[in-house]
Amino acid sequence: MENNPYKLLIAATGSVAALKIPILVNNLLELNTSETPYHFEVRLIVTEHAKHFFDAAELPPKVIMFDDNSEWQAWNQRGDPVVHIELGKWADMMVIAPLDANTLAKMSQGICDNVLTCTTRAWDLTKPLIFCPAMNTRMWQHPITSKQIAVLKEWGHEEIPPIEKTLICGDTGIGAMAEVNTIIDRIKVVANKKII
Numbered sequence: 421m422e423n424n425p426y427k428l429l430i431a432a433t434g435s436v437a438a439l440k441i442p443i444l445v446n447n448l449l450e451l452n453t454s455e456t457p458y459h460f461e462v463r464l465i466v467t468e469h470a471k472h473f474f475d476a477a478e479l480p481p482k483v484i485m486f487d488d489n490s491e492w493q494a495w496n497q498r499g500d501p502v503v504h505i506e507l508g509k510w511a512d513m514m515v516i517a518p519l520d521a522n523t524l525a526k527m528s529q530g531i532c533d534n535v536l537t538c539t540t541r542a543w544d545l546t547k548p549l550i551f552c553p554a555m556n557t558r559m560w561q562h563p564i565t566s567k568q569i570a571v572l573k574e575w576g577h578e579e580i581p582p583i584e585k586t587l588i589c590g591d592t593g594i595g596a597m598a599e600v601n602t603i604i605d606r607i608k609v610v611a612n613k614k615i616i
């Protein structure tokens with residue numbers, strides 16, 4: 421199974437819910453036992469603002485993290501790898517958790533100005549892409565949000581909707597990222613479709 425891993429590209433944007441990235445990634449790798457039909461190999465893409473919310477030292481050593489600097493460092497001349505293209509080819513599935521209001525807006529318009537949005541812009545739509553919005557309730561309720569989510573769904577991307585909680589800023593309402601277990605359960609179901 422380790423020779424034929426299921427390649428998961430986890431992506432994080434600049435919502436405070438990015439603080440859940442270490443637990444999401446660690447819990448995913450803990451699923452890799454001899455009893456499970458899949459063996460996840462995880463790579464992580466982050467925006468510059470996502471890095472603000474977690475400590476990369478809490479990631480399992482096996483997980484390679486890509487940021488904008490990795491993209492620019494990798495390419496110097498013709499023939500060098502283009503990170504956002506290589507990651508898209510590598511991945512069996514992409515999961516954006518959290519997807520903040522800004523990156524949602526950019527994706528829906530085709531804007532690609534960092535390693536994460538360049539990866540989604542070049543995404544092969546035959547492969548699954550799951551997104552987990554997270555934002556303040558007031559942003560969530562603005563009519564532009566549902567319009568932009570509908571665009572992503574039209575392309576076949578799948579939403580795991582945000583939930584109601586008392587948010588980090590003290591407001592209570594919809595906008596918190598779906599629970600890590602909910603996200604992992606969905607990843608398992610989608611991954612199983614490829615394996616079975």
Ligand code: PCO
Nearest residue numbers: 436437554555556587588589596597
């Ligand atoms: C800030 N925005 C938010 C939205 C994202 N928040 C969440 C949860 C976490 C804690 O349970 C951070 C995961 O609150 O997803 O808080 C308000 S302006």
